[in-house]
Amino acid sequence: MTDLPMIDAQRLWDAHMALAEVGRIPGDGVCRLAASVEDKAGRDLFARWCREAGLVVRVDRIGNMFARRAGKDESLPPVLIGSHLDSQPTGGRFDGAFGVLAGLEIVRTLDAAGIATTAPIELVNWTNEEGCRFQPSSLGAEVAAGHIALADGLAAKDENGIRLGDALEAIGYLGTADVALKARAYLEGHIEQGPILEEKGEAIGIVGGSMGVNAYSVILIGREDHTGTTPVQRRKDALFGAARCIAEVRALALDFEPNGRATVARILAEPNARSVVASKVTFTVDCRHQGEDELNVMTGRLREIIERISHECGLSFTMEPYWVVPPRSFDATCVAALRSAAAALNLTSRPMVSGAGHDAIPIAAVVPTAMVFVPSRDGVSHHVSEYTTPEQLAAGCNVLFRAALELAVIADPVAADDAATR
Ligand SMILES: [Zn+2]
The missing domain is CATH 3.30.70.360 (Alpha-Beta Plaits)
Known part of the structure; x- marks a missing residue:
């Protein structure tokens, strides 16, 4: 797979900057609380980009958004790529956004190169990851994983007594799709939210599990x-x-x-x-x-x-x-796909364990899962000054791209080679 195209770093960065205008707050931060009008605007923008890329968007009954790129074999479960678009009240531009926009960039790269995959690829935006408006955190992913009953998830109330179900309905994102999850793999890119990668001068964290x-x-x-x-x-x-x-x-x-x-x-x-x-x-x-x-x-x-x-x-x-x-181990095959992708790209990487909560953690219980971390400047997150360079985001996205292709399998290697040499 050495002839695979590279993702478009500028396009990936531009998407982050465009999304950062949604719910923008002073100091380059964002406020997109789950199921708020700002969250709706972020979801709308993501959905528009997905439809422009020819993806079929659906929303499940807890508001999780999925955007599907068909595979050659539609009977296969999809490879999921995503994270979350909600934020802390004084959040940054990259937490969550990176994982979702990396997925979008992967689809755009596949389209530009004319690459088909055997298994479908689905982008996902999980509802209420941050857990600051509704508890617990990763609520959408917890419901999708079957750890929290749908009715209980919808009944979660914010501090004003507003139910998540009502808030989702108010913004038009209380969907009708079944919450049950069936996927071949789930890959999530995320900023590290800690200082290790920057301190060690390494590009990629290959996350093998969670504390x-x-x-x-x-x-x-x-x-x-x-x-x-x-x-x-x-x-x-x-x-x-x-x-x-x-x-x-x-x-x-x-x-x-x-x-x-x-x-x-x-x-x-x-x-x-x-x-x-x-x-x-x-x-x-x-x-x-x-x-x-x-x-x-x-x-x-x-x-x-x-x-x-x-x-x-x-x-x-x-x-x-x-x-x-409990501590969770991610899937060995997914972790290996990420590790070999980083090696093929000559990127420095280190095995890591996530100390923070992520959507990938509940999902790992039901779908083979792994995560990629990219460096956080000064280890800062949940803050308006959160920053990762365009090059660091691109490196993480390229790793996800290659691993996703390995897991979704290129349907027509000839077409892929043609695309790579065009
Ligand atoms: Zn996050």
Whole structure:
């Protein structure tokens, strides 16, 4: 497949910049909350581009969009390529957009070169990946994977009490297609959202799986006392206990670097009054690791930390999981296709494990899946300054292009050779 054409880097960049005008906010960012009017405008633009490329667009009952390029053998399930077009409230131009627009660029490249594939190729835009307007994140993909019932997904409410189903209907994207997914493979390109590729000077992350998550809501219970009259040694200070826990969670995290993470990111002290010793503190601890055994060891040590500190501070505690996801391995064939594509293109690459959530993670449970990461400048994402160069996007798209062709199989090698030498 060495004679395959290259994708058009300028066309790919131009598509990103055109999409970035939709829901644009100051500082080069975008705001396209799921099922908002801005999301509708982004979806409309994507659908128009797909139809102009001759793709057949359909929308399923949770609003996921699919755009199909027919294969020579229409009885085969398609190779899916995509990601998400929704964003954080102060999001950047590349998170999600890259995976969708890379798919579009792949189709445009195939068309320009006159290449037919045996299996169909379908582009996909999953609904509500970001999880900031409706919870949980990757809701459209979770429903498609059968992990969340359609009715429950549609009933998810935003902070104003608006149901996802109603919001999708209001923007014209509550479709009628069946949510059940049947695909030969799923490939997702995404910005790394971390600093590793840039730091190592490498072009491509070949993502072989995702970290498991054990996340807990911890509550420490002490006693309210007057801050002026109660000697420190007589207090049952829940906030002091929480502070000690936070410091030890950080030490725990450092013990499990580089393959694990542990974070306290949210805390609520009660009564949160200036002159009252805190009697109740609620905080989250988010533990992640790519190995199931290591994740369990982390969780065991976390429980030991909370127990010991509670005891030493005279507190009682509860520790309830609010988010549990096992580590997932992506499909070996898909990963190998991406790896050999990067090698054929002489691109530097490294195996990676995703620490962030992505649509590919639920989809991997039902469809052979793999992901490609491209570098994020300074590791920044979910921020208006998020940036990846046109060349870096093009490199990732070329890897996806070759891997997609390997998985969808070129139907007519002669035609492909002709196209390559035209
Ligand atoms: Zn994303």
